[in-house]
Amino acid sequence: MTISARVHYATLALIELALRQSEKTPVAVREITRRHGIPGPFLVQILRTLRSAGWVQSVRGSQGGYRLAVEPADLTLLEIAEAVGCAESNCQTDATDTPANRMVHEIWDAASEASRAVLARTTLAEIADRTAQDDAVMFYI
Amino acid sequence: MTISARVHYATLALIELALRQSEKTPVAVREITRRHGIPGPFLVQILRTLRSAGWVQSVRGSQGGYRLAVEPADLTLLEIAEAVGCAESNCQTDATDTPANRMVHEIWDAASEASRAVLARTTLAEIADRTAQDDAVMFYI
DNA sequence: TCATACTTGACTAATCGGATCAACTTTCTA
DNA sequence: TAGAAAGTTGATCCGATTAGTCAAGTATGA
Numbered sequence: 454m455t456i457s458a459r460v461h462y463a464t465l466a467l468i469e470l471a472l473r474q475s476e477k478t479p480v481a482v483r484e485i486t487r488r489h490g491i492p493g494p495f496l497v498q499i500l501r502t503l504r505s506a507g508w509v510q511s512v513r514g515s516q517g518g519y520r521l522a523v524e525p526a527d528l529t530l531l532e533i534a535e536a537v538g539c540a541e542s543n544c545q546t547d548a549t550d551t552p553a554n555r556m557v558h559e560i561w562d563a564a565s566e567a568s569r570a571v572l573a574r575t576t577l578a579e580i581a582d583r584t585a586q587d588d589a590v591m592f593y594i
Numbered sequence: 595m596t597i598s599a600r601v602h603y604a605t606l607a608l609i610e611l612a613l614r615q616s617e618k619t620p621v622a623v624r625e626i627t628r629r630h631g632i633p634g635p636f637l638v639q640i641l642r643t644l645r646s647a648g649w650v651q652s653v654r655g656s657q658g659g660y661r662l663a664v665e666p667a668d669l670t671l672l673e674i675a676e677a678v679g680c681a682e683s684n685c686q687t688d689a690t691d692t693p694a695n696r697m698v699h700e701i702w703d704a705a706s707e708a709s710r711a712v713l714a715r716t717t718l719a720e721i722a723d724r725t726a727q728d729d730a731v732m733f734y735i
Numbered sequence: 736t737c738a739t740a741c742t743t744g745a746c747t748a749a750t751c752g753g754a755t756c757a758a759c760t761t762t763c764t765a
Numbered sequence: 766t767a768g769a770a771a772g773t774t775g776a777t778c779c780g781a782t783t784a785g786t787c788a789a790g791t792a793t794g795a
């Protein structure tokens with residue numbers, strides 16, 4: 454469960470889309486990259502993945518952009534991380550299959566499971582809401 | 595907290611040394627590599643790190659080898675992972691510092707902390723003991 | 736004195752994550 | 766109906782990290 458830049462950017466983009474769900478026109482890639490400082494073509498690549506996961510819709514042509522296609526409350530950070538991140542194969546070695554080897558692997562698995570549990574119980578809706586609150590405070594100041 | 599082969603091998607080696615603490619002569623590298631299927635020169639490299647951490651002692655010359663230099667109950671898997679593994683810098687990006695960015699980073703930190711907690715509460719003594727039991731069962735069969 | 740075993744430092748090969756580019760298609764708008 | 770604005774796709778590149786190797790040297794027991 455290594456959190457790569459890819460996963461981080463994907464999450465930021467989804468938050469942005471979640472916060473602007475009510476807008477009529479879709480959100481252009483350039484707006485997202487500008488607001489969050491994400492390298493442009495890289496975000497495009499990430500959005501492609503999000504689209505094939507069915508979480509965003511794209512609208513082509515002028516005035517085009519991206520729109521969230523799911524309920525933010527239904528999407529967990531674990532799902533995002535697993536869909537966007539690469540293979541999360543934990544610790545592949547050629548070590549002999551011994552009791553010690555199995556025992557140690559159990560611990561790595563338990564550690565991995567612990568962090569996955571944290572991500573699994575956090576939804577996009579939660580962080581979007583909390584972000585919105587912070588944004589409001591910033592605006593007020 | 596990615597578990598690399600390096601960390602895995604280090605842990606296996608330390609278990610082996612822990613189980614053979616009572617032996618008169620130190621344990622040769624070759625014995626460890628054979629029993630656990632660890633690439634020879636690679637293990638040497640790892641043992642160097644363990645030695646500079648002060649966890650193992652080396653004995654040179656004929657009949658030489660390695661010996662555990664600490665109480666297995668005092669060594670946690672987290673310490674091993676952090677000493678042997680490389681930089682565990684979680685998610686470095688150039689993303690703009692926004693509420694969303696901070697919020698998301700908090701979650702990654704929480705996830706990382708959860709897995710570290712698991713490793714922090716597991717000691718070398720525990721896994722060595724449990725391994726010894728499994729070994730005994732295998733021998734009995 | 737020789738075989739055994741650790742020491743050290745440099746070196747290589749493969750993989751992966753991050754990032755970029757160019758050529759193309761779609762759609763709006765003037 | 767032309768052109769500008771946007772997304773689409775596939776290929777590609779680069780640098781860092783990891784896994785793993787090698788060779789020359791040193792210490793020690795038999």
